Amino acid sequence: MKKFDAIIIGFGKGGKTLAAMLAKEGQRVAMIEKSAEMYGGTCINIACIPTKSLVFQSNNRKYSEVPKMKFYKEAIEEKDYLTSFLRDKNFHMLDDLEKVTVFTGVASFLDDDKIQVKTANEQFELTADKFFINTGSSPITPPIEGLEGADFVYNSTTLQQLDTLPEKLVIIGGGYIGLEFASIYASFGSEVTVIDHSPEFLRNDDRDIAEEVKKVLEAKNITFVVDSSVESIENLDGGVVVSYKTGDADHAEAYGNAVLLATGRKPNIAGLGLENTSVEVNDRGAIVVDDSLKTNAKNIWALGDVNGGPQFTYISLDDFRIIKDQLVGDGTYTRKARSNVPYSVFIDPVLSQVGLNEKTAKEKGIAYKVVTLPAAAIPRARIVKQTDGLLKALVDPDTKEILGCTLFCAESSEMINTVRIAMEAKLPYTFLRDAIFTHPSMSEALNDLFSKVE
Numbered sequence: 001m002k003k004f005d006a007i008i009i010g011f012g013k014g015g016k017t018l019a020a021m022l023a024k025e026g027q028r029v030a031m032i033e034k035s036a037e038m039y040g041g042t043c044i045n046i047a048c049i050p051t052k053s054l055v056f057q058s059n060n061r062k063y064s065e066v067p068k069m070k071f072y073k074e075a076i077e078e079k080d081y082l083t084s085f086l087r088d089k090n091f092h093m094l095d096d097l098e099k100v101t102v103f104t105g106v107a108s109f110l111d112d113d114k115i116q117v118k119t120a121n122e123q124f125e126l127t128a129d130k131f132f133i134n135t136g137s138s139p140i141t142p143p144i145e146g147l148e149g150a151d152f153v154y155n156s157t158t159l160q161q162l163d164t165l166p167e168k169l170v171i172i173g174g175g176y177i178g179l180e181f182a183s184i185y186a187s188f189g190s191e192v193t194v195i196d197h198s199p200e201f202l203r204n205d206d207r208d209i210a211e212e213v214k215k216v217l218e219a220k221n222i223t224f225v226v227d228s229s230v231e232s233i234e235n236l237d238g239g240v241v242v243s244y245k246t247g248d249a250d251h252a253e254a255y256g257n258a259v260l261l262a263t264g265r266k267p268n269i270a271g272l273g274l275e276n277t278s279v280e281v282n283d284r285g286a287i288v289v290d291d292s293l294k295t296n297a298k299n300i301w302a303l304g305d306v307n308g309g310p311q312f313t314y315i316s317l318d319d320f321r322i323i324k325d326q327l328v329g330d331g332t333y334t335r336k337a338r339s340n341v342p343y344s345v346f347i348d349p350v351l352s353q354v355g356l357n358e359k360t361a362k363e364k365g366i367a368y369k370v371v372t373l374p375a376a377a378i379p380r381a382r383i384v385k386q387t388d389g390l391l392k393a394l395v396d397p398d399t400k401e402i403l404g405c406t407l408f409c410a411e412s413s414e415m416i417n418t419v420r421i422a423m424e425a426k427l428p429y430t431f432l433r434d435a436i437f438t439h440p441s442m443s444e445a446l447n448d449l450f451s452k453v454e
Contacts, residue, residue, distance in 0.1 A: 004030045007115065007128040009107045009272070012041030014303040014316035014323075015134030016094060021324055023099035030126055031094055032107045032117060039102075040090030042136045042305070043313040045083050046157040051180060053079040054160070055346045058187035068189035072165035075188070079160065108273035112297045116273075130299050132323070133279075133287060134316070135268040137305035142172070142263045145232040152240050153233065153259045156181065166190050166258035170242050172230050173262035174198060176345045179217070181260055183347035186220040193223045193254045195244050201226055206358045208372070209390060209406050213351060216388045220348075225254075233259065267306040284308060291334035293322050310341055342420045344413035349375070349389050352416035355404030355423055356394055368394040368403055371452035373445060375409040380440040386410035391449050393419075393429070400428035411442040418443060429453055 005027035008015045019029045038045050057075035064071055095102045105119035114127045139155035147153060154162065156177055169185050171178045174196025186192045201224055202210035214224060228246040235241075239257040246252065267286045274281060278297040280288040286308025293301045303319035305311045318338060325333040342354035361368045375381045375389030389409035396403055405419045422431055433450035437443045 001114070001125045001127055004028045004101075004126065004128040006030070006130045006132065007032065007107075007126060008132045008134060009115075010041070010134035010136060010268075010304070010306075011039050011090070011094075011102075012134045012136050012304050012316055013043060013313045014320040015132060016041065016090060017317060017320045018132060018134075018303075018323060019094055019100055020097065021320075022327075023094075023097045025328060027099060029100045030103060030128065031100055032103045032105060032115075034104070034106045036104050037087070039087045041134075041313075041316075044086045044090060046160065048313055049086060050079045050083050050160055051156075051184070052346055053082050054184050055180070055348070058184045059348055061187055061189070069165050072188050073163050076160070076163045106271060108271055109277045109279075110273065112277050112299060131297075131301070133272065133295075133300065133302040133306055134304045135272065135306045137265040137267050137311055139261060140264045140266050141261060142230075144172075144230055146234050149235075150233040150240050150259070151235050152238075152257060153261065155261050159258065159260050162258065166256065168239070168256045169193070169258050169260060170195065170240075170254045170256035171260045171262055172242070173260075173264070174201065174224065174226065175262065175264065176343075177265075178260070178262035179213075179345060179347050181262060182222050183217060183220065186217070186222050187348060191221055193225065193256070195225045195228050195230060195242065195254065197227070197229055199227045204359070205353075206392065206406065209351075209357070209392060209408055212388070212390045212408055213347070216349070217347065225252075265305070265311060267308060269306065282308065291336050292326055292331070293319055293335070294326075309335070310343075312341070312343060315341065340420050340423045342416045344416065346413070349386050349408060349410045350412045351406075351408045352412035353404070353406045354416050354420045355402065357404055357406055358392070358394060361394055361403065366403065367397055369397050369453055370394050371449060373449045373452065375445075377448065378409070378442060378445040380442045380444070381410055383440060384410055391445060393449055393453075395429045395450075395453050399426075400430065401426055402429050402432075409442065409445070415443055415446065418446065 006022050007030045008019050009032050011033040019031050022029050094100045105117045107115045107117050109115050116125050169190045169192045171194045174194050182192045182194050201214050228244045230244045232243045233240050240259050242254045279295045282288050287302040289302050289307045293303055304316035340355050344350050344352040371393050373391040376387040381387050391407050393405045394403040402423050429450045432446045
């Protein structure tokens with residue numbers, strides 16, 4: 001049985017970065033990835049990178065005279081080329097390191113100190129001083145009658161493998177993943193229907209932001225059906241019929257050449273053999289960790305989506321920083337120090353948020369001043385012809401610090417990082433109000449937005 005200093009299960013952002021760091025420190029590392037199609041992790045292969053490639057390509061369709069079916073097929077080919085290139089690059093970034101051995105196979109714990117690995121050709125056991133679980137998450141399949149036997153039903157991974165654009169796409173789930181795919185496929189030319197169980201559109205967002213998002217997406221030929229439960233899926237005429245019920249109304253149907261299940265993601269723990277270890281799993285299927293990401297087992301950590309934290313690649317990277325600080329630092333950086341995590345939803349334009357929104361501030365009884373600015377007031381937005389949207393910020397009336405910011409506008413995924421830095425530094429809103437930004441840029445809109453505070 002071969003022994004390593006560290007064994008990392010899962011080739012995602014946190015795990016691969018940790019492997020390279022440990023190798024640099026002179027430690028012998030085993031990286032175990034169950035699929036050769038997943039070197040580099042979820043983000044590179046099936047999530048952030050390929051979907052944002054499709055966002056970019058779909059937004060460019062309006063400038064092309066290429067027929068939409070051909071345009072879509074070429075976009076899928078471009079996406080596949082990109083992910084293949086990055087997957088190969090990531091594989092060699094680790095496999096070429098003298099101290100790292102990459103095994104392509106399924107890992108399962110036999111106890112706290114030993115795993116079994118099954119590859120395509122053999123089965124063997126490995127042991128290590130430290131284990132790191134970085135197996136990510138996967139789409140949830142909801143219990144819907146007829147789903148198992150239905151054709152043309154996809155999740156966020158398999159839909160991207162479809163090289164024929166569906167004329168009609170039904171999306172089950174109106175969360176951020178569902179909205180991104182709705183925007184992408186509507187821009188490619190699909191007629192999109194989104195069916196969501198929530199009683200209102202984007203129920204966790206402020207109503208002024210949600211209504212602006214809905215208006216923009218509806219203008220793309222996207223239909224939203226809220227407060228609805230899907231009851232069955234049935235094959236029909238080269239597609240499927242989705243039967244659903246809205247509130248107390250009669251049953252209704254939506255036909256699609258394809259159906260996307262966008263009903264959330266769950267931690268990947270199946271087959272890990274955690275029942276043979278001291279590792280605890282919560283009722284949501286996530287591995288329980290402390291603020292230093294250590295499990296109940298003294299030598300096992302869990303990082304990334306599998307520990308139940310926010311499902312972002314940059315959180316997985318920050319999980320790596322926490323573990324690195326324990327292994328080669330002073331151990332003071334933990335999840336308690338993490339705050340104001342920003343996110344972006346890559347619809348068109350992009351919806352980005354950090355900190356509190358007005359809805360949450362009210363629920364928590366936090367005093368605030370609120371300011372808004374229409375995207376159409378920004379010169380850069382008019383130059384790039386993306387005048388839809390709304391910018392919004394909350395400011396503490398006493399400390400003058402920024403409590404939160406929501407930006408639904410072009411290039412907001414870049415702008416929100418500037419706001420987050422100001423929040424982390426506990427700078428007053430006047431820092432952004434009076435900052436010198438290049439012109440004409442979207443960032444200079446922060447001058448105008450925060451000028452409205454007083």
